[in-house]
Amino acid sequence: MFKKTVIAATLAVASVPLTQAQAADYTIDTEGQHAFVQFKISHLGYSYILGSFENFSGDFSYDPEDLDATSVNVEVDVASLNSNHAERDKHILSDDFLDAGEYPTATFASTGFESNGDDEGVLTGDLTLHGETVEIEMPVTLVGEGEDPWGGYRAGFEGSTMLTLADFGIDMGDFPEMMHELELYVTFEGVRQ
Amino acid sequence: MWRNTRSGWGLVSIALHWLSALAIVGLFALGWWMTDLGYYDEWYNLAPWWHRSVGVLLLVATLLRVIWRLMLPAPVARGPRLERIAAHIGHIGLYVLMLVALVSGYLISTADGRGIDVFGWFQAPAFISDLPNQATLAGTIHWYSALALIILAGGHTLAALKHHLVDRNDVLLRMIDPTRSRRG
Ligand code: HEM
Ligand code: HEM
Numbered sequence: 001m002f003k004k005t006v007i008a009a010t011l012a013v014a015s016v017p018l019t020q021a022q023a024a025d026y027t028i029d030t031e032g033q034h035a036f037v038q039f040k041i042s043h044l045g046y047s048y049i050l051g052s053f054e055n056f057s058g059d060f061s062y063d064p065e066d067l068d069a070t071s072v073n074v075e076v077d078v079a080s081l082n083s084n085h086a087e088r089d090k091h092i093l094s095d096d097f098l099d100a101g102e103y104p105t106a107t108f109a110s111t112g113f114e115s116n117g118d119d120e121g122v123l124t125g126d127l128t129l130h131g132e133t134v135e136i137e138m139p140v141t142l143v144g145e146g147e148d149p150w151g152g153y154r155a156g157f158e159g160s161t162m163l164t165l166a167d168f169g170i171d172m173g174d175f176p177e178m179m180h181e182l183e184l185y186v187t188f189e190g191v192r193q
Numbered sequence: 194m195w196r197n198t199r200s201g202w203g204l205v206s207i208a209l210h211w212l213s214a215l216a217i218v219g220l221f222a223l224g225w226w227m228t229d230l231g232y233y234d235e236w237y238n239l240a241p242w243w244h245r246s247v248g249v250l251l252l253v254a255t256l257l258r259v260i261w262r263l264m265l266p267a268p269v270a271r272g273p274r275l276e277r278i279a280a281h282i283g284h285i286g287l288y289v290l291m292l293v294a295l296v297s298g299y300l301i302s303t304a305d306g307r308g309i310d311v312f313g314w315f316q317a318p319a320f321i322s323d324l325p326n327q328a329t330l331a332g333t334i335h336w337y338s339a340l341a342l343i344i345l346a347g348g349h350t351l352a353a354l355k356h357h358l359v360d361r362n363d364v365l366l367r368m369i370d371p372t373r374s375r376r377g
Binding site: 079080085101 | 232332
């Protein structure tokens with residue numbers, strides 16, 4: 001009897017995190033690449049340069065019943081930057097700016113989430129770029145979730161925030177004021193695990 | 194006169210040698226200078242345009258130069274055996290470094306599949322693009338090969354001067370005077 005109780009209790013305890021994990025853990029769909037990490041920065045105040053990081057991976061936990069437990073982790077291969085101009089990419093990746101040779105990966109690890117209701121909230125987390133870790137806030141929106149046509153379950157988000165490049169030790173002193181910060185835009189779909 | 198013989202270099206090889214030498218020294222200085230220009234410098238876009246345009250022409254000229262060199266005999270080497278071997282290896286090194294510097298430069302500019310505008314005359318097509326991190330890797334190779342080329346060419350120049358001033362043989366003169374290729 002005692003033995004049975006112990007086994008039952010152990011099973012119950014062991015299965016709790018498991019079922020929770022199943023409800024909330026998603027892998028960002030980089031395989032089917034329904035995921036984008038992009039930036040937008042002024043060019044002299046006359047137009048914008050758009051670029052994206054093509055290789056990254058990540059996962060997140062999202063449970064509508066327990067939004068406080070929301071978390072996101074993303075790891076970006078900095079050298080996969082593409083701004084549609086090879087020589088500019090090379091220059092951005094050089095030690096004048098991102099120094100991808102020295103700092104090949106950028107990471108984001110969330111530390112908190114504040115829900116505003118209506119499928120919106122603000123994600124807080126540590127963004128590491130150019131070797132500098134800075135706490136940022138990013139307003140995010142649930143774009144949609146549901147079953148996909150291939151037997152999986154997906155949830156997708158978008159979010160954007162302004163980054164001041166000097167915070168990350170990137171010197172934009174040679175460029176006009178409006179080029180000192182950029183907009184980071186992220187959107188991805190996660191496949192529930 | 195035009196062709197190389199056992200006794201001297203023809204006009205084609207002489208012209209290619211000196212134009213290439215001039216272009217290489219110029220490209221090196223230009224490349225060094227232009228990569229330090231500020232964004233607001235008037236030359237920020239123009240200097241790389243010159244560098245790429247001259248570079249592509251030199252790449253074509255160098256490919257023809259190598260073909261021309263392989264098709265014809267070359268003047269007999271002078272000096273003791275060890276010097277001749279060193280000269281031979283050095284010359285192969287110069288050709289290899291020229292080609293590596295030229296091709297790596299080409300691969301920087303064509304990394305996203307775009308061709309290179311040459312003086313507004315024509316577009317050099319992009320044959321190889323979208324390799325992982327192509328522009329940055331090609332750029333690193335470009336810098337080190339260009340540096341090695343300039344250093345080796347410096348040694349090569351000293352050797353040429355030694356032939357002329359110390360050994361007092363015709364090695365330098367036959368790279369200047371194409372009529373020497375006609376003597377038997
Ligand atoms: C033997 C011929 C060449 C020499 C000696 C040469 C030399 C140089 C040097 C010294 C630099 C500066 C490198 C640095 O500071 O990182 C440079 C940069 C550059 N070269 Fe060349 N180069 C040659 C041919 C070419 C060719 C054929 C092209 C393209 C068609 C080219 C395209 C470039 C470009 C785009 C840069 C700028 C790279 C950057 O943004 O940092 N070069 N070159
Ligand atoms: C960037 C500069 C230079 C480069 C890349 C270069 C390259 C070469 C190469 C590849 C050859 C080998 C020819 C062959 O056997 O196929 C050669 C020959 C020669 N170079 Fe240069 N050269 C440069 C500058 C100079 C200078 C400044 C001088 C003289 C002061 C010079 C003097 C000679 C002479 C005399 C020969 C003929 C050697 C012989 O007949 O055996 N070169 N050069």
